Amino acid sequence: MREEWGNRFTTITGNTTKTAFEQYGNSILAKMQGFDSKLNIFNISAAELSNTKYFDITAPEDATVLINVTGEVASMSGFNFFFNGENCNSTQMQCRGKAQNVLFNFSEAKSLDLNSISIMGSVLAPNANVKFNNGHINGNLIAGSLSGNGQSNLHLFKGDHPETPEPDAESVPEPGTVAGIVLSLAAFGASRRKKAE
Numbered sequence: 001m002r003e004e005w006g007n008r009f010t011t012i013t014g015n016t017t018k019t020a021f022e023q024y025g026n027s028i029l030a031k032m033q034g035f036d037s038k039l040n041i042f043n044i045s046a047a048e049l050s051n052t053k054y055f056d057i058t059a060p061e062d063a064t065v066l067i068n069v070t071g072e073v074a075s076m077s078g079f080n081f082f083f084n085g086e087n088c089n090s091t092q093m094q095c096r097g098k099a100q101n102v103l104f105n106f107s108e109a110k111s112l113d114l115n116s117i118s119i120m121g122s123v124l125a126p127n128a129n130v131k132f133n134n135g136h137i138n139g140n141l142i143a144g145s146l147s148g149n150g151q152s153n154l155h156l157f158k159g160d161h162p163e164t165p166e167p168d169a170e171s172v173p174e175p176g177t178v179a180g181i182v183l184s185l186a187a188f189g190a191s192r193r194k195k196a197e
Helices: 046-050 092-099 175-196
Strands: 002-005 008-013 017-024 027-034 039-045 052-058 064-070 073-077 080-083 102-105 111-120 122-138 141-147 151-153
Touching: 017 039, 027 039, 027 046, 027 064, 039 046, 046 052, 046 064, 046 073, 080 092, 080 111, 092 111, 092 122
Parallel strands: 027 052, 039 064, 052 080, 064 102, 073 111, 102 122, 111 122, 122 141, 122 151
Antiparallel strands: 002 008, 008 017, 017 027
16 A cells, blocks of 8 residues: 655555655655564565665564565665664674565666665665675675675575465476376477378
8 A cells, every 4th residue: 555645755555564754855765674583575666776875664663674676777875774763884794684684686786786885684686786885884795786886784584584485286296297298299200200201
């Protein structure tokens, strides 16, 4: 559900998370509130993310925060990070432990520009050409390619991820079935060649 009025709008996603964007002059504050003690999933577009200058995440202390960013071209620049109201720019050491539970997921991104920023969390952009200049990341960075002079600090992602369902045994053919299909196709191809001769 999205409510809009003037330069301010609120997006509510799911039953346990809420994202509010508030505009102050040319800057946007993204306030993400999660209430689940294990996993809080947020969704934000690349356009919304590129206009954000203040990022405030409120979630239970050890909960995982997954931020899905949609769009093929994305950027993060000049952020101020807050965790549960704590300004991470002035207390980075205290925020690093919380950052280890945060993952920015750029699954659609083809390009990602990280500039003049101290990222509190890990970045997953496996298909993106990442340009990372004048900043550092307190977490992992996984990218298709990487250029620039950005710094990565060793604060590995420790959050939980959703359980991956086991594949349905009935939908996966057994090796014998696959071999039988291949042999049948080969025999059919050979018989067609003989008829042609």
